[in-house]
Amino acid sequence: MLTRRQLMIWSVSSLAAFSGGTAVYQLIQKEDFESIETDKYQFLTDSDQILFLSIAPVVLGDTCLKLWTQQNVSFKTILTLIDNAIVNFSKRSQQEVRELLDILWNRAAKLLVARVWTSWTDADATTINNFLQVWRESWLVTLNQGYQALQQLIIAAYYSKTESWSLCDYPGPPIQR
């Protein structure tokens, strides 16, 4: 019997392989999805990892992704950075992030709230961008909060990495330790 993790990987390797040229999956390394690591992170579950690997490339955009490729930074580093941030949040905030991620993985909520009709791994960049925009522009404060949480977690994680600083022409601290 297939485990949930195996199912997710199967979903990546079969569906994504046949999807169109704009699949987010193609923006990052195929092996990122295929090498989801159970128990590596303190907070992120297997499905959280897939969710962030799907959404983060769209939140960051091509310029950010290309820079990490040039700098030989594995895109999966974003997961470590996000995980490190969340474990320092208050218990309440951690629970709120958990609820947000679970909603995004819940099939009904994904369709109704996020309006993403395919699996996250198969969703193309346009679909994910539309989802982010809908949440950003919604009159529902809860969705604005959800957008803010995802956007801030991913962007802060990206710019916390020294290798990202050339994008914003930041020379770094004047004292190196």
Next chain:
Amino acid sequence: MTSLKLHKNHIDLSKDTLPINKVFDVVIVGSGAGGGIAAEILVQSGLSVAIVEEGAFKTAADFTLNEAQAYPDLYQEAMSRKTKDKGITVMQGRTVGGSTTVNWTSSFRTPEKTLNHWSEVHGVSGFSSEELAPWFKKVEQQLNISPWPIPPNENNSILEKGAHKLGWSAARIPRNVRGCANLGYCGMGCPIDAKQSMLVTTIPAAVKAGATLITNARCQKLIYRGEVVEHILLSPVDKNHQAKNSLVKLACNYVVLSAGAIGTPAILMRSKVPDPRALIGKRTFLHPVTSVLADMPDKVNAFYGAPQSVYSDEFLWRDGVTGKIGYKLEVPPIHPVIGSSIIPVHGEPHSQMMKRFPYFHASLALLRDGFNESSIGGQVELDRFNEPLLDYKANGYLWEGVKSALLNMAELQFAAGAKRIRPFHMDAQWATTWPAAKTMIESLKHQVVRTSLFSAHVMGGCAFGDSPDNSVVDSTGKSHFFNNLSVLDGSLFPTSLGVNPQLTIYAISAKLASGLSERLK
């Protein structure tokens, strides 16, 4: 400084145990502006003192000036603390020295108008400008506070230049530094011990004079019988800054709460202290901050240089003390993590903005909340984990001030030569002229989350005053209920201040701690 970590009087509760059967004369909960000042004064009067700090003992050698390390190490909730509706990001220190270890060093005396308002409206006695003056002088000497003599960095110069062009007031900010190298990383801990925070002044002095410093220890509750606190219960804090389930007892004859304006009310609430008028944790003020980003023609490099050296009080009392909300104009330093994450867009539009990062200037307005009956502040609550949560609801009174401040800041930035400006608001666009900016800002609808608000100044929640009808502690800081408990921190304030609060907390705590030491001797 490093050796102080190894001092016999330092107990790291995450790995060490407390001395058995030791009863301290005074336990001070919190090592920030209030606790730090109180610790030194009380120990010098011959009392046995323990200082309890929730954060770790980090010193200059630990400060890498890297946001990824500084925020989890030195700030409450890794700088992710927000109000209940997520409308306001709250930046508070959580380390030895509290917020004084990570603040931007601005050191203002309390405005006379604020002190008069406290006396006239809130029944606070003993805190006129004249009565506080010697305490300000004492602390200013101790912490080397004086106006910054070095030319401001470009980020601050823009504020000064714009204000002068428009005929608005602007002046240099007094700072608590000694041998400052103008690096610009005060918010990540001073790497050269130039900032005269509690971390390098009163806390080491107190420990060397015999005080015990207990770190990685969260005060969970007070255990009391009748009107006497008998001991407090502490939980060790783990490497992810989470309180463990275990509780250890710390016995004392007197308790000083200096855990800040969210932490102090939370301890009283967790302890289920009698509060017949439901005042604890109420009227918590934030100086809500609204901000405008400007794209300047030349590099600003707002990440380098003393973070705050210029201010304008042109609008601080724009409608008197109790009319429309007034605001103080200053600037924030801009580093990549915080700078990028508060720009509320994503994808290529975000990275294209970030390419202009060295050209960014930001102005900020600190809104002076709590002086008008429409400005009631927030309420500290306990969440399902018994941890504090601040419910602070923005209303029309506040939004009027936000709009007015955004307009003033945009006008100032264009006067200083900005190419384009953009308020921190989800619906804002870049505006390339002042008339276009004015039209855009006037059309913005303000609501929670869409309008970005910040705070680094949490005040109130355990107000002092002569009457138990409207205050939690009396004008000496002593609890109206307990015989052996005082509050000495920013939670004493019945309103916000209208200035960055550290010097007010220092001076008031110094005066009250001196009085307390006389009573306890």
